[in-house]
Amino acid sequence: MKRIIFEIIIIFSISTISGIFYAFIKKIEIFPYDTKIYIFSKKYPEIKLLKTNEILKMKNIIIVDARERIFYEKGHIKGAINIPYDEIKINSYDFLKILNKDKEIVIYCDGGYCEASFIVAEFLIKNGFKNISVYIDGYPEWEKKGFPCEKNIY
Amino acid sequence: MVIRNGKKRGFLVKKIFIRIFSVLIGILFLYSGILKILNPVEFSLTVAKYGILPEKLINIFSVILPFIEAFSGFFLISGIFIKGSSLTISLLLLIFTIAISYVTIRGFSFECGCFEIIGETKTGILLIIRNLILLFLSFSIFIFKT
Numbered sequence: 105m106k107r108i109i110f111e112i113i114i115i116f117s118i119s120t121i122s123g124i125f126y127a128f129i130k131k132i133e134i135f136p137y138d139t140k141i142y143i144f145s146k147k148y149p150e151i152k153l154l155k156t157n158e159i160l161k162m163k164n165i166i167i168v169d170a171r172e173r174i175f176y177e178k179g180h181i182k183g184a185i186n187i188p189y190d191e192i193k194i195n196s197y198d199f200l201k202i203l204n205k206d207k208e209i210v211i212y213c214d215g216g217y218c219e220a221s222f223i224v225a226e227f228l229i230k231n232g233f234k235n236i237s238v239y240i241d242g243y244p245e246w247e248k249k250g251f252p253c254e255k256n257i258y
Numbered sequence: 259m260v261i262r263n264g265k266k267r268g269f270l271v272k273k274i275f276i277r278i279f280s281v282l283i284g285i286l287f288l289y290s291g292i293l294k295i296l297n298p299v300e301f302s303l304t305v306a307k308y309g310i311l312p313e314k315l316i317n318i319f320s321v322i323l324p325f326i327e328a329f330s331g332f333f334l335i336s337g338i339f340i341k342g343s344s345l346t347i348s349l350l351l352l353i354f355t356i357a358i359s360y361v362t363i364r365g366f367s368f369e370c371g372c373f374e375i376i377g378e379t380k381t382g383i384l385l386i387i388r389n390l391i392l393l394f395l396s397f398s399i400f401i402f403k404t
Contacts (some may be wrong), residue, residue, distance in 0.1 A: 108404070111342020115333065127321045132298055134321060139313040145308060146299045217306040230302035 124252065140240060153227050154236040156249060159210060159239055166203060168211040170220040171243070173206065181243065182252035189213070189220035194229045200231055208235040215242025276402050278397050280344070284334030286346055286392075290372060291328025296321075304371030308357050324378040326350065334399075351393040358385050 108249075127134050136142035141153055167184040169176045176186040187199045201207065209228065213220035221238040239246075247253055249250050294301040302320040305311060311319055326346065333343035358370060358381050370381050373387075379385075 108341045108345060112346055113340040114339065115326065115329050115342055115346050119329050120322050122325045122329075123318075126295065126325070127298075127317075130298065132317065132321060134318045135314060136317060137307070138304075139316050142317070143299060143302050147303060168301035217303060218307070219303075 121195075143217075143220045144222070144238070148222050148225070151222065151230065153240045154210065154237050156241050156245055160240065160251075162208065162210070165208045165210050168203075168209055168224060169243070170211050170213045170224040173186055175214075177255070178251050179243070179247065181246055181257050182254045184212075187224050189223040192224060196227070196231075203228070203233070208237065209233060210237035210239050212242050212246070215240070215244045218242060262286075272402065276399055280334045280337075280340060283347060283392065283396050284331045284343075287327045287331030288335065291324045291331060292306070294353070294371070295328065301302050301371055304369060305367050307366075308361055310357055310360065314340035341400060341403045344396050344403065347396045348393055348400060351389055351396060355386055355389040355393065358389065362386065
């Protein structure tokens with residue numbers, strides 16, 4: 105029994121030391137201030153990330169809901185247009201037609217760690233759009249804070 | 259005499275099988291660990307999607323866990339610390355299975371962040387069954403060795 109505990113302690117110790125050393129070399133923040141922002145900004149460095157308070161200050165923007173159609177119809181940010189992440193390959197032409205390249209585009213999905221916004225953001229960047237941001241808190245946060253929402257409008 | 263020889267042969271066959279399984283599971287975990295070490299951000303995001311760990315612990319967990327997998331796999335292949343590494347791997351598989359079951363019950367499905375080389379990689383029932391088989395094998399190695 106003692107032998108097994110000893111072996112496990114050795115494995116865990118070597119792994120912890122190696123992991124921390126690796127994080128140091130790779131400049132990975134072990135305890136970032138905001139984990140969500142940190143992970144997404146590392147994975148998608150070209151996309152700007154916004155929180156709720158920053159969205160509220162912005163004017164003249166296009167808001168895009170990247171969730172599936174069914175969720176958009178159940179409720180979305182007032183004035184948002186729906187570009188479902190699962191339909192961008194099928195209806196790409198229609199989606200690109202309704203957006204204005206000169207305006208700032210803010211994309212959102214379910215908050216948390218949903219990647220739908222980033223899939224749509226990457227699609228737009230590939231198609232020549234430059235002012236793309238992702239609203240990182242997403243629809244649940246917007247709704248929870250009581251900001252304007254609407255339903256079943258497409 | 260005949261019985262003793264039979265027992266000896268049975269023991270030898272068992273030993274060979276255990277060695278084969280040790281190497282196979284070792285390779286699997288070493289590969290999986292290295293893959294995660296090479297893609298730390300991708301793995302952090304997968305850990306975050308499970309929604310089990312507090313946000314503050316996601317990065318430290320994502321940095322240390324791949325090394326635990328890789329070292330346990332390496333020890334299992336090399337034949338050093340077989341008891342400790344097989345028990346560690348069994349514990350890891352048990353934790354992974356609980357985590358996958360938790361997200362499956364909640365109705366989520368995403369890339370599991372586990373061994374891409376063997377079959378299903380999306381969270382779901384198939385993945386739970388696969389993990390249980392691996393858990394059985396790794397725990398058998400531990401039981402046999404002790």
